[in-house]
Amino acid sequence: xxxxxxxxxxxxxxxxxxxxxxxxxxxxxxxxxxxxxxxxxxxxxxxxxxxxxxxxxxxxxxxxxxxxxxxxxxxxxxxxxxxxxxxxxxxxxxxxxxxxxxxxxxxxxxxxxxxxxxxxxxxxxxxxxxxxxxxxxxxxxxxxxxxxxxxxxxxxxxxxxxxxxxxxxxxxxxxxxxxxxxxxxxxxxxxxxxxxxxxxxxxxxxxxxxxxxxxxxxxxxxxxxxxxxxxxxxxxxxxxxxxxxxxxxxxxxxxxxxxxxxxxxxxxxxxxxxxxxxxxxxxxxxxxxxxxxxxxxxxxxxxxxxxxxxxxxxxxxxxxxxxxxxxxxxxxxxxxxxxxxxxxxxxxxxxxxxxxxxxxxxxxxxxxxxxxxxxxxxxxxxxxxxxxxxxxxxxxxxxxxxxxxxxxxxxxxxxxxxxxxxxxxxxxxxxxxxxxxxxxxxxxxxxxx
Numbered sequence: 501x502x503x504x505x506x507x508x509x510x511x512x513x514x515x516x517x518x519x520x521x522x523x524x525x526x527x528x529x530x531x532x533x534x535x536x537x538x539x540x541x542x543x544x545x546x547x548x549x550x551x552x553x554x555x556x557x558x559x560x561x562x563x564x565x566x567x568x569x570x571x572x573x574x575x576x577x578x579x580x581x582x583x584x585x586x587x588x589x590x591x592x593x594x595x596x597x598x599x600x601x602x603x604x605x606x607x608x609x610x611x612x613x614x615x616x617x618x619x620x621x622x623x624x625x626x627x628x629x630x631x632x633x634x635x636x637x638x639x640x641x642x643x644x645x646x647x648x649x650x651x652x653x654x655x656x657x658x659x660x661x662x663x664x665x666x667x668x669x670x671x672x673x674x675x676x677x678x679x680x681x682x683x684x685x686x687x688x689x690x691x692x693x694x695x696x697x698x699x700x701x702x703x704x705x706x707x708x709x710x711x712x713x714x715x716x717x718x719x720x721x722x723x724x725x726x727x728x729x730x731x732x733x734x735x736x737x738x739x740x741x742x743x744x745x746x747x748x749x750x751x752x753x754x755x756x757x758x759x760x761x762x763x764x765x766x767x768x769x770x771x772x773x774x775x776x777x778x779x780x781x782x783x784x785x786x787x788x789x790x791x792x793x794x795x796x797x798x799x800x801x802x803x804x805x806x807x808x809x810x811x812x813x814x815x816x817x818x819x820x821x822x823x824x825x826x827x828x829x830x831x832x833x834x835x836x837x838x839x840x841x842x843x844x845x846x847x848x849x850x851x852x853x854x855x856x857x858x859x860x861x862x863x864x865x866x867x868x869x870x871x872x873x874x875x876x877x878x879x880x881x882x883x884x885x886x887x888x889x890x891x892x893x894x895x896x897x898x899x900x901x902x903x904x905x906x907x908x909x910x911x912x913x914x915x916x917x918x919x920x921x922x923x924x925x926x927x928x929x930x931x932x933x934x935x936x937x938x939x940x941x942x943x944x945x946x947x948x949x
Contacts, residue, residue: 503541504727507603507644510536510546542726555600563605566590570613574620581627584617588630595637602642610638611645618653625663632669636676643681650677651691658696664706671700671712678719682728685720689736693720698743701751707761710751714768717744721771734774741772741781748772749785756793759804766807770814779818788815788825795833802844805837809850816857826858826865831872838877845888848881852894859901866902866909874902875912882921889932892925896936904943919946 510532517528536543566587573580573587591610595602614635621627639645654677657670674693677684697713717740723733748765755761769787773779782788791808798804812830816822838851855874859866878898885891899918903909922944925937941948 503539505536505541505543505546507546510543511603555598555604559594559597559601560604562590563594563601563610564608566594567605567608567610567613570617574613574616581621581624584621584627585630588614588617588627588634592630592634592637595634599641602638602640605638606642606645611635611650614638615649615653618657619649622657622660625666628657628661629665629669632666632673636669636673639673640676641679643677643679643684646677646681646684646687651687654688655691655693655696658693658700664709667700668708668712671709671716675712675715675719678716679722680724682723682725682731685722685736686732689720689732689739694740694743697740698747701744701747707755707758710755710761711764714748714764717768718771737772737774741774741778745769745772745778745781746785749782749787749790752790753786756790756797759798759801762794763804763807766804766811770807770811773811773814773817776818779815779821782815783818783821783824787811788821788828788830792828792830792833795830795837799837799840802841802847805841806844806847806850809834809837809847809854812854813850813857816854816860819862822858822860822862822865826862826868831865831869831874834869835873835877838881839873842877842881842884845885845891848885849888849891849894852878852881852891852898856894856897856901859898861901861905863905866906870902870909870912874898875909875916875918879913879916879918879921882925886924886928889929892929893933893936896922896925896933896940900936900940900943907945910944913944918944922946 513532513535514525514528517523517531518525521528521531523531533543569587570584570591573584591605595605595610614631617631618628618635621631635650654670654674657666661667661670674688678688693716697716700709700713720740721733721737723731725731748769752762752765755765769782773782791811794801794804794808812825812834815825834851834854838848841847855869855878859869878895882892882895899913899922903913919941922937922941926934926941929937938948
């Protein structure tokens with residue numbers, strides 16, 4: 501298991517270096533990093549600059565003053581909403597400047613104070629909205645602060661708030677709490693946040709809420725916290741898919757004219773189709789037809805086309821769905837999208853990955869893709885992006901899968917110079933795609949060592 505330390509422990513060592521050994525903040529941080537790395541501790545979860553005491557005096561003063569003022573105002577019964585809003589904005593602006601400011605604000609009790617404000621002003625939308633923005637700024641990249649009170653407020657606001665702006669900001673807060681924090685994900689899931697997410701996806705949901713729900717759903721299935729050996733990303737993805745997968749697929753049709761919302765929904769579907777039956781559900785709900793419509797109706801949107809290619813790759817994990825995708829005529833649309841956006845390494849890589857997935861152990865699909873022009877678009881993409889190891893790797897797998905079960909297709913690749921392109925990939929990217937390119941060369945019938 502990876503050895504890790506908490507932010508608090510790291511900060512204590514830095515503080516000790518400064519106080520006992522009279523080091524500057526920079527020297528103290530550097531020495532602490534060397535100490536922990538020598539012990540084999542992974543510090544990728546640690547914010548090094550947060551321990552440094554070089555926060556400008558103006559920022560320190562503003563944070564201290566504003567938090568003190570909020571604390572005083574909370575004890576006064578008189579009208580104070582406007583003043584609290586101004587102080588909250590100051591705290592938010594300072595937290596947005598750096599992680600160091602967030603940690604300093606946290607050390608002054610900012611989190612507990614903001615929770616108090618959210619509890620006291622839950623029916624005053626202007627104050628609640630600003631407090632939510634501020635707590636999100638405080639906890640973005642600093643999610644360890646979330647506690648039981650915070651989780652209860654998230655759930656309570658989702659249950660009772662009908663104001664779209666408030667709903668949006670609560671979901672933003674929930675999302676930042678889940679990024680790089682497995683325990684927060686599990687705790688929120690245990691408090692049945694999924695039921696609230698599903699409830700928000702009703703027929704007249706605002707597009708911004710759909711996007712925020714999608715963002716939270718994707719955050720809940722992340723596996724990015726190195727402090728835990730085993731997370732529950734797959735379990736969360738399974739449970740979320742069972743509840744909202746078909747609803748999300750239906751929303752694709754409802755918001756088909758809204759590229760931003762469609763992009764978020766496609767991203768979320770791709771993150772959730774972790775099992776065979778989920779691919780089947782998306783197919784049966786009309787997901788493949790919608791993807792084909794995107795290729796036809798939004799040909800110039802590189803982002804949408806790329807996201808659709810990623811979803812195609814995911815859906816091709818189900819062999820039955822994979823066969824139906826190609827039967828419905830998607831091959832020419834994939835090839836056209838790759839030609840149109842051949843200057844985008846990310847899209848070319850996604851296209852090659854989709855072709856590789858569709859042709860894996862399926863010679864019928866391989867023949868259809870090659871007839872549509874796959875050899876030309878794959879090799880052209882590999883030539884244009886010769887310096888991109890990801891394109892070379894995905895392109896190699898696409899070549900290999902297309903020809904591995906139908907050797908009659910090899911000739912079309914060889915005529916287009918596949919051997920030279922693949923040998924160049926081996927030479928230039930030996931560390932990243934040596935095996936992949938050699939496997940493609942082997943299946944093309946070329947001599948390899």
